[in-house]
Amino acid sequence: MDIMNIIxxxxxxxxxxFLTGGAVGILRFPDFYSRLHPAGKLDTLGSFLAMTAFAxxxxxxxxxxxxxxxxxxxxxxxxxxxxxxxATHGIVDAGVRxxxxxxxxxxKRR
Amino acid sequence: xxxxxxxxxxxxxxxxKAENSDQGPRRxxxxxxxxxxxxxxxxxxxxxxxxxxxFHLSLGVISCAIVAYLSADLLRPSIRGLLxxxxxxxxxxxxxxxxIFKANLHVTYLVFHPRMMDLIDPKIVKFQSKLxxxxxxxxxxNSITLTPGTITVNVSPDxxxxxxxxxxxxxxxxxxxxxxxxxRVLGED
Numbered sequence: 409m410d411i412m413n414i415i416x417x418x419x420x421x422x423x424x425x426f427l428t429g430g431a432v433g434i435l436r437f438p439d440f441y442s443r444l445h446p447a448g449k450l451d452t453l454g455s456f457l458a459m460t461a462f463a464x465x466x467x468x469x470x471x472x473x474x475x476x477x478x479x480x481x482x483x484x485x486x487x488x489x490x491x492x493x494x495a496t497h498g499i500v501d502a503g504v505r506x507x508x509x510x511x512x513x514x515x516k517r518r
Numbered sequence: 519x520x521x522x523x524x525x526x527x528x529x530x531x532x533x534x535k536a537e538n539s540d541q542g543p544r545r546x547x548x549x550x551x552x553x554x555x556x557x558x559x560x561x562x563x564x565x566x567x568x569x570x571x572x573f574h575l576s577l578g579v580i581s582c583a584i585v586a587y588l589s590a591d592l593l594r595p596s597i598r599g600l601l602x603x604x605x606x607x608x609x610x611x612x613x614x615x616x617x618i619f620k621a622n623l624h625v626t627y628l629v630f631h632p633r634m635m636d637l638i639d640p641k642i643v644k645f646q647s648k649l650x651x652x653x654x655x656x657x658x659x660n661s662i663t664l665t666p667g668t669i670t671v672n673v674s675p676d677x678x679x680x681x682x683x684x685x686x687x688x689x690x691x692x693x694x695x696x697x698x699x700x701x702r703v704l705g706e707d
Contacts, residue, residue: 425626426622426626429625429626429629429630430629432629432630433625433626433628433629436629436634437629437634437638438635438638439640441640441669441682442638442640442682442684444669445625445667445669445684446625446629448663448669449618449622449625449663449664449665450622450625450626450629452618452664453618453619453622473568476565476568477568479565480565480566483565489664490660492664493659493660493661493663493664493670494660494663496663496669497659497660497663497669497670497671500669500670500671500682501671501672504671504672510640510642510682511640512639512640512641
C-alpha cells in the first residue's frame with residue numbers, strides 16, 4: 409500500500425499547487441476579466457486532483473461501501489466540471505452587461 | 519457569411535433566443551425512452567443511497583418509475599444515440615484533460631512569473647464557429663472556458679463566439695482542433 413500512499417500524496421500536493429496558484433493569481437492579475445482566469449479554472453483542476461486523491465485514499469480498505477463513497481466523490485468532480493465553466497461564463501457575462509471594459513496592455517492595473 | 523461584427527464589449531447582447539432547433543418532426547414516444555431513463559436514474563439512485571436491502575431498492579424502483587414516466591418525454595434518450603455518444607466521448611475526454619492540464623500549467627506559470635504584467639496581453643478574440651446544434655455550441659463554449667487562458671464571453675445562436683484570451687498564445691489556436699473534435703463527437707462534420 410506504500411505506492412498508493414505516494415500516488416495519493418503526489419495528487420494532493422499537485423492539487424494544492426494549482427489551488428495556491430489560483431489564489432495568488434486572483435491577487436496578482438490586473439483586472440476583473442483576467443482575474444477570472446485563475447479563479448475559475450485553476451480551481452477546477454486543483455479540486456479534480458484533490459478529489460481523485462480522496463477517492464483513491466478512500467479505497468485503502470476496499471469494500472462496497474468505500475467504493476460507493478469513492479463514486480460519490482467522483483460525482484462531485486463531474487458536477488464541478490459542469491458548473492465551474494458555466495458559472496465563470498455567467499460572471500463574465502455580468503461584467504459585460506454592466507459595461508466594464510477589459511484591461512489592455514499599457515493601462516494601469518486596477 | 520457577411521456578418522457585421524458588433525464592436526466593443528459593451529455592445530448589447532444578442533437577445534434572440536435559439537431558434538427552437540428542437541422543433542423538428544416530433545419523435546414518437548416509444549417504450550425505449552422510458553426504459554433508458556429508468557435505468558440511468560436507478561443507477562444514480564443505487565450509487566447515492568448505497569443500501570441494498572429490498573425495502574430501499576423497491577423505494578428506488580417506484581420513484582424512478584414515476585420520474586421516468588413523467589420526464590422520459592423531456593429527455594428522450596435512445597439506447598443507440600447514447601451508445602454512439604459514449605463511444606465518441608471516450609476519445610474526446612482524455613484529449614480535453616490533456617489540454618486542460620497543459621493550459622493550466624501555462625496559466626500557473628503566468629501567475630508565478632515575476633514580470634507577469636509584461637507577459638499578459640488580454641484581448642477579445644472573435645470568430646465564427648461552424649458548429650450548429652445547441653449541444654455542440656454549449657460543449658464548445660464550456661470546453662473553451664475550461665482550458666485556461668480563454669473564457670467564452672458570448673455565444674450567439676448562429677455560432678458567433680467572443681472569447682477573452684489572457685495572452686497571444688492562448689487565443690491563437692481558436693477555433694482550431696477543439697472545434698473539429700467536438701464536431702466529430704456530436705456527429706456534425
